[in-house]
Amino acid sequence: MDPSERPAVVMDNGTGYSKLGFSGNSEPSFTIPTIVAVNESFLDQSEQCSSANWLAQYNAGVMADLDFFIGDEAVSHLRSSGLYSLRTPIRHGQVTDWDTMERFWQQSIFNYLRCNPEEHYFLLTDSPVSTPESRECMGEIMFETFNVPGLYISVQSVLSLSAGYAYLRSLSEEEADSELLQERGELLPPDDALDIARRVKETYCYTSSDIVKEFKKHDSKPSKYIKQWSAVKPKTGVPYTIDIGYERFLGPEIFFNPEMYSEDFFTPLPELIDNCVQSAPIDTRRALYKNIVLSGGSTMFKDFHRRLQNNLKKIVDERVAATNACHHVEVKPVEVNVVTHPIQSYAVWFGGSVAASSPEFFECCHTKEDYEEHGASICRTSTVFKGMY
Structure with missing residues (x-):
């Protein structure tokens, strides 16, 4: 054939x-x-x-x-x-x-x-x-x-465009989770570190709306928010347990505060998207802001789309307000909409x-x-x- x-x-x-x-x-x-x-x-x-x-x-x-x-x-x-x-x-x-x-x-x-x-x-x-x-x-x-x-x-x-979606690329949050756990003193087996971080990310991580409030919540009720991960070291067979605390929301936070992960990155994801839309022809921008569709497994954190939409909306609203104040004109509010969908991960x-x-x-x-x-x-x-x- x-x-x-x-x-x-x-x-x-x-x-x-x-x-x-x-x-x-x-x-x-x-x-x-x-x-x-x-x-x-x-x-x-x-x-x-x-x-x-x-x-x-x-x-x-x-x-x-x-x-x-x-x-x-x-x-x-x-x-x-x-x-x-x-x-x-x-x-x-x-x-x-x-x-x-x-x-x-x-x-x-x-x-x-x-x-x-x-x-x-x-x-x-x-x-x-x-x-x-x-x-x-x-x-x-x-x-x-x-x-x-x-x-x-x-x-x-x-x-992604051929499937009807805008593709968003990001940093590797598995590596961030691994580094966060190790910095806190959790003894991760080197050969298993990234796999543990991947599984922790998929099981426990979520996107916070306010990082300061999340720290306070974890500190006030650690028994409620701190999780345990148990496994066996691959080469020795010795069982071990690690605590999963702040990493639950600090891992996804690198999308919105990348400088906490690497000094090579300073621009948050909402700002990157805004820069991208602003580089498009002016008559297409409103439609683009209204149709931001997520793609990729890392965009599937709980409440990720809400945080992204709120942060991006804040950037856009501030620009509109500044334009109105500076030029004494009345620019209509810009609708910002981040869409989630069932096949987002693939x-x-x-x-x-x-x-x-x-x-x-x-x-x-x-x-x-x-x-x-x-x-x-x-x-x-x-x-x-x-x-x-």
């Missing part, structure tokens, strides 16, 4: 989670953490073998290539055996470890989606700030390692599913023949087609 007659594979690989599935479906088949557990004993053995003992070195390398797990299976093997360590191939939305990323794709295709990559076109997502060289690496791995017949690489924000993947279902999709893909003729540079850009909108 012609690969263009089969559904395309859609993979949205994010810093925290990856969504895997086939075009035409309304939701991904799998949503798994973007992590890989590798067997360090084989890697160490491969490095320690002398060049003369090439066969032992080769065998150790082969075993290291075979003995790894991804997603929740990676976490499970990390906890049940001291032989594995976790690796995260994507940091802040960009691939930083291509060998680990290739392993992640291998397991995603063969063990999860259980398909032959030579029989399906592929749609991969990419960060808006990724380099052209990064896309070349994507194309090289897909065409050389997996021998895919066609590949389309799309910017995540474009896919809007990018859904946009990819919609795009790859379009007849134009296969015409716009880079093919294996194109790659063999022109090289990986063809993957630096992908043609935008009508089906994306």
